[in-house]
Amino acid sequence: MKNQNKTVTKSMALLTLFRQHEELTLQEMVKLSGIPKTSAHRMVGALIEMGFLQKEKDGRYSLGMLFLEFGQLVSERLDIRKAALPVMQKVNRETGEAINLVVKDQLEAIYVEKLEASHPVRLYTKIGRRSPLYAGACPRIILAYTEETEQQAYIEKANLIPFASGTITSKEKLLQSLHRSRIDGYTISFSELENDTVSVAAPIFDYKNSIVGGISIAGPETRFQKDQFPFYINKAKEAGKTISKNLGCQSFPF
Template sequence: MSTIDNSPDSVSSVLKVFGILQALGEQKEIGVTELSQRIMMSKSTVYRFLQTMKTLGYVTQEGETDKYALSLKLFELGAKALEYQDLVQIADEQMYRLGKLTKETLHLGMLDEDSIVYLHKIDSEYNLRMYSRIGRRRPLYSTGLGKIIMAWLPETEVRAMLANVTFERFTEHTLADVDALLVELAQVREQGYAEDREEMEHGLRCFAVPIYSRMGRIIAGLSLSLPLVRYHEENRATLVAQLHEAAANISAGLGFHDYPFPRK
């Protein structure tokens, strides 16, 4: 596990980086000399930081001139943060409505490296319920949320994402390897929703559907979990349609109005 460097030199470097970024944000283009004067830092230090930031893609340099400017990478980071905040706020209303309708547990989840992270949750109104918490990480290969987010990714990306993941057998229903997962992902794409058939926990079923950003990219999933004692196969289509309706409304709230799956 990596540790955070709180040494004075490290903190000073962070302050210098953000000082440069702030100055670049206040002026479209600026040279090293003017920038060093503005933030009261030596030209050599400013130049060194700028070159590192340029290598990382946060700063651009116009040709061979001495002028530097911010790239769009910071905008992309900010947009992701804004998208995340909007997502939880918009999803809460739809999840609350669906929770009252179904009385079952609902989760909002997002991909984080090789796991799913719960961003929001509505608890079941029944005493017999799924126990989980916001912020908890779950595997991609054995959850409906993981499958729905991976389903439309290229096979090479899925394999790379799971290259260092051990397929732990939580139950006898857990998928054995990435090849078995890829077969199921094809089925998910065809039907428009994903399932967890007691793959994480005995006696628990889960259905998940995708949520889209305004650019039409799947950024999260919405799932409904319920114990087998309350699941009836004849209700599957209704549950999935209710999930699709809620996910379509969440996606519309994020600016995407062409949700591709049928609703009830």
């Protein structure tokens, strides 16, 4: 049983590599994982047989179609997604901009649903994209309402790497932003994950009144004029509250 557990752990280590790489050769998997080539070759064969990996014509490997099926099942079974989608569709119609739904996954934020903007120029954020909690409006609004002890531990350990010209890289500035967000009930990001983009986000709470996600209205900076921000802020906060009520939240901290 112990050896089986090690095999499962190593197999997961190989699969995890594909979160950052679309395709890999066996040699690249060996180098990145540190698993001996013989063991890696055996595990890759088993993963292909089970449908978790597939071998391309050029000999490289990629994730198998089974992940698409699993991903669809996980997406369909997320209560927050079901509760949020009708609200997202309404805000999408009212604003014409992209609407993102983000949840927390350990020390990261993950995009679990997105509706595209009606404009020709769009942001191409993919469902399944991950982001650190300090960068971007949606991830940061989640961090803002995360329990204080957990929030402090995260900030102490976080390495604030810049992703774009507006990424917050100062812990003092991050703390100020989080404090302001809790007071206001929303946050705005300017070029934090991608240059020349704006995102306005509000929190989503569950029946325990605990933060479970965030919803944002996002688009190119050229379409977000200063006099429009009250409109976007109001729409984001209304959407966050409606989704929260759909999840059983009875009271809001702002």
